[in-house]
Amino acid sequence: MKVLVPVKRVIDYNVKARVKPDQSGVDLSNVKMSMNPFDEIAVEEAVRLKEKGIVTEIVSVSIGPQQAQETLRTSLAMGADRSILIVVDQTVEPLAVAKLLKAVVAAEEPKLVLMGKQAIDDDNNATGQMLAALLGWPQATFASKVEIAGEVATVTREVDGGLQTLSAELPAVVTVDLRLNEPRYASLPNIMKAKKKPIDAKTAADYGVDLTPRLKVSKVAEPPKRGGGIKVADAADLVGKLKNEAGVL
Amino acid sequence: MQTYNAPLRDMRFVLHELHGLEKINAYPKYADFTPDVVDSVLEEASKIATEVLLPTNAVGDQEGCVLENGVVRTPTGFKAAYDLFREGGWSSIAADPEWGGQGMPESVNKMVEEMISAANVAFGLYPGLTGGAIRALKDHGSQELKQRYLPKMVDGTWTGAMCLTEAHCGTDLGLLRTKATPNGDGSYRIDGAKIFISAGEHDLTENIVHLVLAKLPDGPKGVKGISLFLAPKFIPNEDGSLGQRNGVVCTGIEHKMGLKGSATCQLTFEDARGWLVGEPNKGMAAMFTMMNVERLAVGVQGLGINEAAYQSAVAYAKDRLQGRSLAGAKRPDLPADPIIVHPDVRRMLMTMRVYAEGCRAVGGWVAQAMDVAEASEDPIEKQTADDFVALMTPVVKALFTDMGSEASNLAIQIYGGHGYIREHGVEQYVRDARIAQLYEGTNGIQAMDLVGRKVGAHMGRYLRGFFHPIAEFIAANKDDAAVGKMVGKLEQAFGALQLTTGDLVQRSMKDPEEAGAAAVDYLRMLGLVAMGYMFVKSAKIAAEKAPTANGDAGFYEAKQASARFFVDRVLPQATGLFLTLKSGKAAMMAMPEDAF
Ligand SMILES: Cc1cc2nc3c(=O)[nH]c(=O)nc-3n(C[C@H](O)[C@H](O)[C@H](O)COP(=O)(O)OP(=O)(O)OC[C@H]3O[C@@H](n4cnc5c(N)ncnc54)[C@H](O)[C@@H]3O)c2cc1C
Ligand SMILES: Cc1cc2nc3c(=O)[nH]c(=O)nc-3n(C[C@H](O)[C@H](O)[C@H](O)COP(=O)(O)OP(=O)(O)OC[C@H]3O[C@@H](n4cnc5c(N)ncnc54)[C@H](O)[C@@H]3O)c2cc1C
Numbered sequence: 001m002k003v004l005v006p007v008k009r010v011i012d013y014n015v016k017a018r019v020k021p022d023q024s025g026v027d028l029s030n031v032k033m034s035m036n037p038f039d040e041i042a043v044e045e046a047v048r049l050k051e052k053g054i055v056t057e058i059v060s061v062s063i064g065p066q067q068a069q070e071t072l073r074t075s076l077a078m079g080a081d082r083s084i085l086i087v088v089d090q091t092v093e094p095l096a097v098a099k100l101l102k103a104v105v106a107a108e109e110p111k112l113v114l115m116g117k118q119a120i121d122d123d124n125n126a127t128g129q130m131l132a133a134l135l136g137w138p139q140a141t142f143a144s145k146v147e148i149a150g151e152v153a154t155v156t157r158e159v160d161g162g163l164q165t166l167s168a169e170l171p172a173v174v175t176v177d178l179r180l181n182e183p184r185y186a187s188l189p190n191i192m193k194a195k196k197k198p199i200d201a202k203t204a205a206d207y208g209v210d211l212t213p214r215l216k217v218s219k220v221a222e223p224p225k226r227g228g229g230i231k232v233a234d235a236a237d238l239v240g241k242l243k244n245e246a247g248v249l
Numbered sequence: 250m251q252t253y254n255a256p257l258r259d260m261r262f263v264l265h266e267l268h269g270l271e272k273i274n275a276y277p278k279y280a281d282f283t284p285d286v287v288d289s290v291l292e293e294a295s296k297i298a299t300e301v302l303l304p305t306n307a308v309g310d311q312e313g314c315v316l317e318n319g320v321v322r323t324p325t326g327f328k329a330a331y332d333l334f335r336e337g338g339w340s341s342i343a344a345d346p347e348w349g350g351q352g353m354p355e356s357v358n359k360m361v362e363e364m365i366s367a368a369n370v371a372f373g374l375y376p377g378l379t380g381g382a383i384r385a386l387k388d389h390g391s392q393e394l395k396q397r398y399l400p401k402m403v404d405g406t407w408t409g410a411m412c413l414t415e416a417h418c419g420t421d422l423g424l425l426r427t428k429a430t431p432n433g434d435g436s437y438r439i440d441g442a443k444i445f446i447s448a449g450e451h452d453l454t455e456n457i458v459h460l461v462l463a464k465l466p467d468g469p470k471g472v473k474g475i476s477l478f479l480a481p482k483f484i485p486n487e488d489g490s491l492g493q494r495n496g497v498v499c500t501g502i503e504h505k506m507g508l509k510g511s512a513t514c515q516l517t518f519e520d521a522r523g524w525l526v527g528e529p530n531k532g533m534a535a536m537f538t539m540m541n542v543e544r545l546a547v548g549v550q551g552l553g554i555n556e557a558a559y560q561s562a563v564a565y566a567k568d569r570l571q572g573r574s575l576a577g578a579k580r581p582d583l584p585a586d587p588i589i590v591h592p593d594v595r596r597m598l599m600t601m602r603v604y605a606e607g608c609r610a611v612g613g614w615v616a617q618a619m620d621v622a623e624a625s626e627d628p629i630e631k632q633t634a635d636d637f638v639a640l641m642t643p644v645v646k647a648l649f650t651d652m653g654s655e656a657s658n659l660a661i662q663i664y665g666g667h668g669y670i671r672e673h674g675v676e677q678y679v680r681d682a683r684i685a686q687l688y689e690g691t692n693g694i695q696a697m698d699l700v701g702r703k704v705g706a707h708m709g710r711y712l713r714g715f716f717h718p719i720a721e722f723i724a725a726n727k728d729d730a731a732v733g734k735m736v737g738k739l740e741q742a743f744g745a746l747q748l749t750t751g752d753l754v755q756r757s758m759k760d761p762e763e764a765g766a767a768a769v770d771y772l773r774m775l776g777l778v779a780m781g782y783m784f785v786k787s788a789k790i791a792a793e794k795a796p797t798a799n800g801d802a803g804f805y806e807a808k809q810a811s812a813r814f815f816v817d818r819v820l821p822q823a824t825g826l827f828l829t830l831k832s833g834k835a836a837m838m839a840m841p842e843d844a845f
Contacts, residue, residue: 031800070285077293185301185333185337186337188341190338191293
């Protein structure tokens with residue numbers, strides 16, 4: 001069974017994001033970029049499925065600037081077999097990504113798309129759902145456990161208030177949550193091998209997908225600074241303040 | 250709390266921009282190590298350092314190693330970290346691919362070693378000593394020994410230890426008493442007692458391969474009668490499985506100032522079976538292959554701790570509020586300014602910083618020469634590179650570890666009284682850094698190696714390989730708009746070094762004690778000039794690149810600021826040492842021994 005794993009190059013989760021002075025977006029010049037942590041979990045899951053003998057081939061795909069090649073190399077070092085890089089220099093929105101991925105799915109015919117539930121740069125949490133809808137495939141999002149038996153994926157999802165278990169007939173789209181697994185460190189021999197694994201370079205035009213943005217960013221701003229807290233005398237004081245000042249009770 | 254993030258940007262600068270990794274990459278032997286691969290390796294190594302090794306550093310210091318019934322227990326977390334490290338292929342990073350290693354160039358390996366030492370130097374000794382043992386065995390062992398031991402040592406299933414020191418002999422190995430008697434079947438019986446053996450016993454791996462210096466019955470006296478033997482803890486069977494327990498036992502572990510996560514063992518060899526490595530009575534030569542590699546690695550331990558101590562100090566200096574800037578309050582919104590505003594705190598931070606950057610640049614230079622020596626087919630190029638490594642090995646060992654010690658002490662100073670308190674984690678750096686000035690040949694012995702064996706060697710050939718590039722650089726850049734002024738100061742220090750060298754060579758020919766009296770100061774002087782050269786060269790690159798570097802301009806500006814500090818505030822010490830050395834040994838030896 002073939003698995004497709006989309007991976008995105010995003011600002012590293014350790015980096016404190018800074019807004020550009022003109023408020024047009026986040027300043028990415030010379031900041032550390034890494035693989036979206038949710039995507040790392042998706043790659044890890046795919047590799048584990050391969051180690052279990054369920055998956056035979058893992059194809060990772062990234063849509064982004066030329067440097068996204070480094071992100072793909074990371075996936076190859078973790079255990080993906082080959083990669084596709086669709087070079088796009090403009091910002092891409094979830095729908096455009098979903099359309100491109102749909103085209104990749106058509107060409108590659110995977111049985112499963114394993115992807116992060118969201119990317120930590122824009123936190124949209126939309127691409128997986130859109131892709132499933134465009135493909136007309138079942139979707140199981142926020143996976144904290146994935147089991148594959150025959151033509152069915154059984155997925156435990158993290159939902160408000162607990163866990164939900166779904167079964168989805170393959171082919172399907174599964175988006176993964178943080179607690180699914182803990183991604184491995186790439187081993188030194190695998191880093192070396194990754195260099196020799198193929199990365200197919202493509203453009204959006206190769207897939208005939210129009211990337212024109214449909215959304216307009218009005219402004220990006222830092223969240224307001226938090227004021228200092230106060231100490232309350234006792235529970236009655238707290239309830240009083242919640243009622244009268246905060247107005248939440 | 251200790252923090253450490255590998256200085257990847259500076260490492261990439263040293264590798265790619267200052268020394269040009271592409272030169273190494275161009276050798277067929279290193280063709281796989283393209284810049285992007287190397288960057289991925291460094292990136293992953295930095296994760297291992299920060300996420301796996303650093304969390305075990307303070308624990309290792311608090312718990313130390315414990316000896317119970319002849320078995321040494323390493324601190325909590327060491328075994329798990331070692332397994333992860335080993336499985337990731339990091340224990341074999343620089344080993345020969347013929348034996349299953351990754352064959353990484355030293356230029357890259359030294360950066361990884363720096364990260365390991367910064368994150369947990371005590372841990373680093375276990376794989377570190379194995380690396381040296383692999384080297385000695387590969388270069389001197391019989392094919393049979395290599396086949397039996399190397400694959401498992403390279404993949405980290407077994408570790409190595411080097412057993413030289415005995416209670417009555419450390420520096421002077423000619424006094425060695427451990428005996429080796431032929432068994433008649435090609436093996437030897439080894440009897441004796443060793444002390445201070447790092448990783449001599451531990452619970453990280455199923456077997457330990459000891460390389461032991463011992464004397465054959467009819468060997469010549471002194472160092473010319475020492476042979477090298479391999480004696481494993483368990484003697485492997487034909488199929489590689491573990492067989493009989495050998496007669497080598499750990500009878501005690503030392504209670505040390507620092508480096509507590511590393512077991513420093515007393516070992517008793519009693520009817521232990523060993524096999525000769527290399528030729529009879531040529532043990533010192535075989536051991537030196539190992540020691541040269543280890544000496545460079547120990548130098549890098551100093552650098553790693555220097556960097557870690559620097560990073561802790563920076564974090565504290567930005568956070569600690571105390572006093573007001575002499576130039577007027579910088580943070581009137583706060584009760585006091587962060588101490589980083591004070592010139593004296595800057596002095597300390599800058600000193601630590603330039604020590605780390607300068608040593609990293611010099612280390613990269615020497616490592617590159619090691620790679621050229623290893624990979625080049627051109628005999629002249631190879632010779633030049635070998636000469637340079639020979640000259641610089643004692644300098645890297647002593648200079649880097651002296652500076653590592655100084656820098657970690659400065660970190661305590663920046664923390665004020667809090668630096669003296671354990672929970673802040675910086676006093677551990679002082680204790681851990683201290684050993685690196687002692688083992689693998691004390692720094693005093695390194696300096697004697699430099700003046701006694703390297704400076705005068707082959708009519709000064711080693712030294713010429715060092716002087717020439719600096720002289721050329723100075724001549725070519727005297728009038729450089731960006732760095733001309735710095736070049737002038739480098740020239741001054743360089744001139745002082747040349748004069749001192751000539752003077753020293755002449756004096757020592759008449760009186761060897763002159764060399765001994767000058768050694769340590771001379772090594773420092775030469776080291777400062779090497780660092781100065783690296784800094785001015787770096788500043789030139791930075792000045793060229795800064796204007797078009799966009800987001801990276803900050804790095805290049807900082808590099809120029811570091812260079813300026815080094816050249817203005819540290820390099821002039823070379824001139825002071827010129828005066829010191831000019832006086833010769835007289836004042837040093839004048840005091841009658843009875844008066845002490
Ligand atoms: C934590 C730790 C780990 C160690 N690990 C190992 C190991 O794994 N394997 C191993 O074999 N050994 C190991 N050692 C031993 C170490 O290498 C020796 O301690 C070191 O070589 C110095 O020897 P020494 O202690 O006997 O000092 P000495 O040789 O007694 O030296 C004392 C002082 O005299 C000076 N001195 C001695 N001779 C001369 C001379 N000719 N000229 C000028 N000055 C001189 C020295 O520089 C030093 O300052 C370790 C030691 C420690 C503390
Ligand atoms: C073992 C021990 C015993 C002690 N005993 C006592 C005791 O009995 N009684 C008592 O009252 N205290 C005691 N102390 C506290 C000790 O006197 C303080 O730790 C010391 O004065 C330094 O203050 P600090 O630790 O707050 O460092 P800080 O004042 O925070 O200094 C940190 C660093 O900033 C530098 N710095 C701070 N301000 C300036 C400035 N304006 N200009 C330039 N540099 C500056 C300092 O030189 C230092 O390098 C003890 C401390 C220890 C560790």
